[in-house]
Structure formats: C-alpha cells, structure tokens
Amino acid sequence: MVSTKSSPDLPESIQLRDRNQREESRPENSNSFQSAAASKATLRRRRQYKPPIGAMSLVAIKNLFYHRKLVPDSQGLPSSITPLLPHEARESDVESQHTAVTENPFNNIRTGLGPVVKDCTIGLADGLTVPFALTAGLSAIGRTDVVIYGGIAEIFAGAISMGLGGWLGTKSEVAEYAAVEREVTELVHDRAEHIPNTIKDILEEYNFPEELVGTITSNLMSTTATKGEEEKKANLVKFLMGFKYGLSKPDESRALKSAGTIGLSYLIGGGLPLLPYACVAPDQVFKALIISVGIMxxxxxxxxxxxxxxxxxxxxxxxxxxxxxxxxxxxxxxxxAAAVAMALVKGMNVHSE
Structure with a gap:
C-alpha cells in the first residue's frame, strides 16, 4: 500500500514519484465509488417502482386489441440474435406467410334435403287437400259433429296409410338396388371380358381423350400391391352402379324416417282445416267452412x-x-281437389233427397 504521507528521509525523486502515484489514483478511486453509488441507486429505483395493477391491465387490453407486445422490447444491449431473413425477405417469402385456406365452393352445395322435402311434400300436400275436401263435402250435410268425426277418422287413417306407403316405397328402393348390385357383381365375376368396352362406352359420353379413357380403364381393371382382386371387383361394381345405372346405395334406415315424416306431415296438414269446425257452434257449419277455406x-x-x-x-x-x-x-x-270432392258430396246429397 502506498503511504499517504511522504517521509523526509527519502530522496526527492522517490517522493516526487509517490506524489504522482497518489494524484493518479485519486480520480480513479473516486470514479469507481461514484459508479458503484450510481448503480446502487439505479437498482434501488428499479426495485421500488411498481406500476399500478389497473394501469397494467389497461395497457395489456389495449395491446391485445391493437396487436402490440405485452412486454416491451429491452432497451439495454442489442440482441446478438439476428433473424435468418430480413424483414423485407420475410414479407416476400411465401413459406413464411400464413397460407389463406380457400374453401371449395362445391362443398357448400346443399344435398340430402331431397328425400326429406319429398316426404314432407307428400304428407302435407295430401293432408291439406284430402281432409279439407272431405270436410268441405261433409259440411253440405249441415252438422259439425259429422264433419269432425269424419275428418278425425280420415286424418288418422290417412296418416297411417301414407306412412306405410312411404316405408314400403323406401324398402322397394333398397331391394331394387340390392338386386341390381347382385346382378352386376355376377357379371363382373363371370363376364369380365365385357367390362373394358362397357367402361369405354360410359366415358365416351364425357368426351374424354382416348388416352385418358385407356388409362382409366386399365387402372380399374388392374391390381396393385395395395389393391387386391376382390377390391378391384368391388370398385368395378361401384363404378358401374353409379355411372352405368345411375344408382346410389340408399340408406336402409331411411324407411322408418320416411314413414314418420310422411305420417306426421299428414296429421299436421289434415288437422288445420278441421280446427274451425271444433271452434264454432253446431249450426254454424258454413262459417266454419269459410274459415277452413282461408286456412287451407x-x-x-x-x-x-x-x-x-x-x-x-x-x-x-x-x-x-x-x-x-x-x-x-x-x-x-x-x-x-276440394272443389271436386265438395261437388260430388253435394250431388249425392241432392240425389238422395
């Protein structure tokens, strides 16, 4: 350690050297002391600063809506990690951008409503016309109780018969498809030599090039490592059923759905024109008929x-x-239909009188 006082016994050159060393060390020590004090004060200020929770929440919400970072970038030393691509390159790079998934418009075409709408049409159309025609014809008798009893009997009988008709119709479609599929399967197994010409005749309707027709035919007729003989024949049967005969496999469970839809639609349709007769006096048949006509x-x-x-x-x-x-x-x-029914009942009533 260098002494802070100069000894009179030392030579003048040594004293001068010690004095210079003390003068050089003083600013350095003072600077180090000041740096340490400043660092402690900075750390103390950082530890003591606590932003209010409400302000932080508001800032976080604003940053969330405006797509800003919740934690700001550090203002200290610059990061040593640099991106592989500059900002301009990232904007123009196709792989770095989010791929916009374009939805296929052909997938948005509504299908599957045809059978349901067909069943509703059959049930509601018959339910709105046949019971109304019957009640309108019975109204010529002049008694509401006869109209109500006859209408209720017809509605339930018609709903049951129409439901059974829908069930039998769907079962017939299933049976027809099974019969055609069985016959096509037998031809594929026993008369395979006629299949290539049949496929070519089907594809010629679409004006495909001859090379493409040959490629499709060879692919359907060939077997691969992943497609065995049975799978090849199953694909041929499916192809012929769809493109040769225009048949798609019906849903066997749709028979009950069809019966229920037709029967319920008939009940709803038949009950509407019958309601006015239950809401009027027994001698106001003509008034109920007018209301029933408007409802129908x-x-x-x-x-x-x-x-x-x-x-x-x-x-x-x-x-x-x-x-x-x-x-x-x-x-x-x-x-x-209602006019014809009413005219028949009116004519029979006049004839009986």
Missing amino acids: VLALFAFGYSKTCVFLGWKGGANIKAGCYGGIQMVCLGGL
Missing part, C-alpha cells in the same frame, strides 16, 4: 312457397317469384 289457402301457399325456396334460396327477385309460383300452384291443385 294460406297453408297451401306457405307450404308451396317454402318448398320451392328451400332449394332455390330465400333472397333475390327470381327466387321470390319462383316461390310465389310454387305457392299458387299448390293452392290451385288443393282447391281443385
């Missing part, structure tokens, strides 16, 4: 309009016009 017209028009717009769409002048045409068509057909 509105119900037939609404059903015809909805049935048409389910497939075409609910918006647009052309769709609205087509829906109105479908509603008017249903009203005309239902009114014609």
